[in-house]
Amino acid sequence: MSTETFSRPEQAQAEPIIILVRPQMGENIGAAARAMLNCGLSRLRLVAPRDGWPNEKAIANSAGAQDVIDHAQVFGTVAEAVADLQIVYATTGRSHDINLPVESVEDATPFIEAAHRENMRIGILFGPERTGLEGDDIKYANRLMTIPLNPTFKSLNLAQAVLLVSYLLTHQQRLQLVAQNSVPKVRPMATKEALDGLMRQLETALDESGFFTSAEKKPSMLKNLRAAFTRMDLSEQDVQTFRGIIKALSLRR
Amino acid sequence: MSTETFSRPEQAQAEPIIILVRPQMGENIGAAARAMLNCGLSRLRLVAPRDGWPNEKAIANSAGAQDVIDHAQVFGTVAEAVADLQIVYATTGRSHDINLPVESVEDATPFIEAAHRENMRIGILFGPERTGLEGDDIKYANRLMTIPLNPTFKSLNLAQAVLLVSYLLTHQQRLQLVAQNSVPKVRPMATKEALDGLMRQLETALDESGFFTSAEKKPSMLKNLRAAFTRMDLSEQDVQTFRGIIKALSLRR
Numbered sequence: 001m002s003t004e005t006f007s008r009p010e011q012a013q014a015e016p017i018i019i020l021v022r023p024q025m026g027e028n029i030g031a032a033a034r035a036m037l038n039c040g041l042s043r044l045r046l047v048a049p050r051d052g053w054p055n056e057k058a059i060a061n062s063a064g065a066q067d068v069i070d071h072a073q074v075f076g077t078v079a080e081a082v083a084d085l086q087i088v089y090a091t092t093g094r095s096h097d098i099n100l101p102v103e104s105v106e107d108a109t110p111f112i113e114a115a116h117r118e119n120m121r122i123g124i125l126f127g128p129e130r131t132g133l134e135g136d137d138i139k140y141a142n143r144l145m146t147i148p149l150n151p152t153f154k155s156l157n158l159a160q161a162v163l164l165v166s167y168l169l170t171h172q173q174r175l176q177l178v179a180q181n182s183v184p185k186v187r188p189m190a191t192k193e194a195l196d197g198l199m200r201q202l203e204t205a206l207d208e209s210g211f212f213t214s215a216e217k218k219p220s221m222l223k224n225l226r227a228a229f230t231r232m233d234l235s236e237q238d239v240q241t242f243r244g245i246i247k248a249l250s251l252r253r
Numbered sequence: 254m255s256t257e258t259f260s261r262p263e264q265a266q267a268e269p270i271i272i273l274v275r276p277q278m279g280e281n282i283g284a285a286a287r288a289m290l291n292c293g294l295s296r297l298r299l300v301a302p303r304d305g306w307p308n309e310k311a312i313a314n315s316a317g318a319q320d321v322i323d324h325a326q327v328f329g330t331v332a333e334a335v336a337d338l339q340i341v342y343a344t345t346g347r348s349h350d351i352n353l354p355v356e357s358v359e360d361a362t363p364f365i366e367a368a369h370r371e372n373m374r375i376g377i378l379f380g381p382e383r384t385g386l387e388g389d390d391i392k393y394a395n396r397l398m399t400i401p402l403n404p405t406f407k408s409l410n411l412a413q414a415v416l417l418v419s420y421l422l423t424h425q426q427r428l429q430l431v432a433q434n435s436v437p438k439v440r441p442m443a444t445k446e447a448l449d450g451l452m453r454q455l456e457t458a459l460d461e462s463g464f465f466t467s468a469e470k471k472p473s474m475l476k477n478l479r480a481a482f483t484r485m486d487l488s489e490q491d492v493q494t495f496r497g498i499i500k501a502l503s504l505r506r
Contacts, residue, residue, distance in 0.1 A: 035413065040403040063408060106424070148424070150293040155316060160288065160416055167417055171359070171401070202498075211501035224494070232485045241478070245455075248464035249502035 016112060016122040016169055017043040018162055019081050021137055024050045024129045030061025031159030032126075033068040039166035044072040045123070047081045078125070078137050085123040087115050090141035091161060092133050093154055102144045105165055109172040111143075124165060129158050190239045198239050198246075199226055205250045269365060269375040269422060270296040271415055272334050274390055277303045277382045283314030284412030285379075286321040292419035297325040298376070300334045331378070331390050332449065338376040339442040340368050343394035344414060345386050346407060353484065355397045358418055362425040364396075373442060377418060382411050392479045393445060395486065443492045451492050451499075452479055458503045 018036055023029050023046060033044055046053060053074045062069050075081035082088050089108060115122055125141065127133035138144070147164050149156065156164075203222060212218040232238065271289055276282050276299060286297055299306060306327045315322050328334040335341050342361060368375055378394065380386035391397070400417050402409065409417075456475060465471040485491070 031410075034410075037406045038402045038409055038413075040406075063410075065406065149291045153290045153293075153318065156291055157284075157287075157316075160291075160413065163413055163416065164420055205502055206498065209501040209504065211498060221494070224491075225498075228485055228487065228491055228494075232481055234481070238481055241474075241481075245459065245464060245478075246502065248462040249458055249499065251462065 019045040021047045022128045026055035026057030027061045028158040029058040032162040033062045034065040035163035037065040039170045089145045090125045190236045272298040274300045275381040279308035279310030280314045281411040282311040285415040286315045287318040288416035290318040292423045336446040343378045
């Protein structure tokens with residue numbers, strides 16, 4: 001799953017659906033829509049939004065994600081909002097009195113990803129800003145999901161919670177690939193021959209300036225200098241710049 | 254690294270520092286502080302906040318993370334804000350004209366985690382809301398970091414960017430539990446202040462040698478030199494070696 005997998009509404013049939021249950025502030029609905037689209041998700045459902053629907057503040061705060069707002073589906077109850085889904089996660093910090101383990105979002109994601117590959121219809125419930133989900137909402141969940149945060153400061157804005165879950169859902173594959181084979185980026189680089197030329201010029205200039213006070217230490221100093229310049233991943237242009245600097249400094253006075 | 258690793262200010266000496274460069278809205282500073290503390294990070298620096306400091310809106314919007322706000326350090330320039338740091342990342346969507354690769358935050362995190370274990374002082378720059386970081390800010394960065402988002406809808410609120418980076422930094426270990434990976438090597442590195450000293454000495458020497466034939470091009474040449482030296486990941490010893498070289502070459506004859 002990547003941001004490319006989920007992109008436009010017409011391709012989005014199998015996307016996990018973000019379901020905001022009794023959201024209070026239109027601003028937060030808009031910010032959640034923006035966060036979803038940042039991660040390439042676009043399917044939003046609302047259950048009994050406090051201030052009705054449509055909501056001007058949601059549109060204003062969606063910062064260009066109005067498409068997500070326009071396509072949002074509104075339901076009166078959680079039961080209706082999840083009726084056509086196959087797998088429902090509830091996001092919560094508590095285990096409630098329901099006998100379900102609480103998984104971290106990272107632990108939940110591989111399962112959601114696998115379910116997505118099987119074209120399962122998946123929804124993720126987020127509770128109201130102040131109170132979170134209630135037991136009556138939780139009962140529709142197959143599983144509970146929590147975002148593992150600082151235990152002494154867990155309180156997260158609704159849109160921030162949607163952002164983190166959306167990001168982790170859509171980037172999990174990437175995060176696992178990174179560890180296995182992060183591909184080094186390659187800059188345009190000077191040839192070793194060009195670097196040799198630079199090092200020879202530097203050695204000559206340093207010899208003439210009396211830099212090497214100990215003949216014994218000279219080879220290791222040159223080796224370290226060479227290593228330092230090698231680490232710079234110099235381009236041909238960089239090599240010319242350094243050659244110019246050495247020449248200018250050496251010709252001084 | 255886990256949220257337990259970073260928790261209270263007194264334990265936080267080696268925590269990565271979040272640096273907001275010329276932030277505009279107090280609300281966003283507060284929301285960023287809250288997002289940091291959600292992830293167990295508490296060290297915040299501000300460079301030239303637009304509306305001055307302290308800022309009532311920042312406090313109001315920190316939602317209980319006032320400790321982070323109260324301990325925020327304010328600087329006039331990026332140079333001062335990074336002076337005591339050893340590794341600086343700049344968050345940006347663009348590669349600018351500086352010859353540094355842009356890593357995804359996931360690619361960057363294992364290196365930051367390794368550097369953290371070595372007690373390196375690490376900072377992460379975030380630019381102003383509207384414009385992001387400029388080339389003059391970027392030149393202090395060893396590396397560039399980007400959050401890989403929906404390519405057609407990348408615009409992210411400042412606090413949301415801080416949240417994602419903070420979360421991924423502090424939860425990377427957890428995300429990588431499935432995959433074994435080698436630990437990136439971290440070299441002992443000089444402070445930015447030491448590098449500043451080297452750059453000043455080089456500029457003076459180049460001025461005196463007549464290296465800068467065009468006053469107009471001097472700033473961009475210095476910026477590129479700074480970037481090249483930053484890429485070298487110099488140790489304190491390396492800095493001393495280069496200072497010795499410049500001195501020796503300049504005093505020649």
